[in-house]
Amino acid sequence: MKKFLLMALTCLLLSIPCAAKAATNVKVPVLLYHVVSTNPDPSNLYQYNLTEFKKDMAYLNANGYTTLSIDQYYNILNKTIPMPNKPILLTFDDCTEDFYTNVYPVLRQYNMKATEFVITDFIDTSWHLTSNEIKTVFNNGIDIENHTTHHLDLTTLNYNQKFSAINDATAKIQAITKKTPVYCAYPYGTYDAATVSILKNLGYKAGFSVSNTLSTDSDNKYGLPRICILNGDSFDTFKSKVSIGH
Numbered sequence: 001m002k003k004f005l006l007m008a009l010t011c012l013l014l015s016i017p018c019a020a021k022a023a024t025n026v027k028v029p030v031l032l033y034h035v036v037s038t039n040p041d042p043s044n045l046y047q048y049n050l051t052e053f054k055k056d057m058a059y060l061n062a063n064g065y066t067t068l069s070i071d072q073y074y075n076i077l078n079k080t081i082p083m084p085n086k087p088i089l090l091t092f093d094d095c096t097e098d099f100y101t102n103v104y105p106v107l108r109q110y111n112m113k114a115t116e117f118v119i120t121d122f123i124d125t126s127w128h129l130t131s132n133e134i135k136t137v138f139n140n141g142i143d144i145e146n147h148t149t150h151h152l153d154l155t156t157l158n159y160n161q162k163f164s165a166i167n168d169a170t171a172k173i174q175a176i177t178k179k180t181p182v183y184c185a186y187p188y189g190t191y192d193a194a195t196v197s198i199l200k201n202l203g204y205k206a207g208f209s210v211s212n213t214l215s216t217d218s219d220n221k222y223g224l225p226r227i228c229i230l231n232g233d234s235f236d237t238f239k240s241k242v243s244i245g246h
């Protein structure tokens with residue numbers, strides 16, 4: 001009872017639509033973008049056009065979507081915080097430099113939250129984010145989380161290699177942001193039981209895979225689905241992916 005009153009009061013104070021108390025059916029789209037470029041290679045599915053990206057974000061903004069921090073997303077799935085109107089998690093993988101030059105200004109324009117999953121061995125190398133850029137975006141509301149040290153398929157590595165791929169990346173992110181990452185995106189979306197056990201042992205709350213479905217409160221937290229937004233997707237496809245996952 002106390003919990004309900006507190007939630008109602010919080011909703012009132014924050015003017016959040018009180019969908020939270022009815023959040024029996026939590027469904028949240030988690031979008032996954034890679035490179036966002038002014039001149040994408042038409043044959044590369046993972047290079048998305050900046051013009052299309054701007055249209056996508058304008059659509060989410062105009063249609064009342066609430067972009068989430070990754071902790072908010074996790075807490076919504078666990079039903080420990082109220083669910084805002086049309087929640088959505090935006091994620092970006094591989095820490096390519098376009099995140100800073102192309103994506104981040106658009107996110108700032110709409111005051112949107114997002115998560116960047118970084119490959120730590122690539123930080124401060126050509127075509128990738130620098131440590132300083134990561135610090136800047138992190139200090140402005142972008143979550144920085146783990147995409148391993150080198151982006152090898154975790155299922156092809158032995159236990160010690162898997163452990164280092166995750167643990168060394170944890171340390172590097174911690175050194176840059178001063179915050180310990182607790183969410184991991186599996187390279188290529190692939191993982192196995194040993195990967196999950198390593199994540200749990202290191203205090204990770206969740207792991208993200210790739211799938212064409214919305215995430216729900218009943219999903220396995222170490223196999224959360226993300227929806228890839230791909231080069232060649234029409235605007236209708238984008239809207240459909242946001243609303244039903246494919």
Ligand SMILES: [Zn+2]
Pocket residue numbers: 093094147151187188
């Ligand atoms: Zn990746």
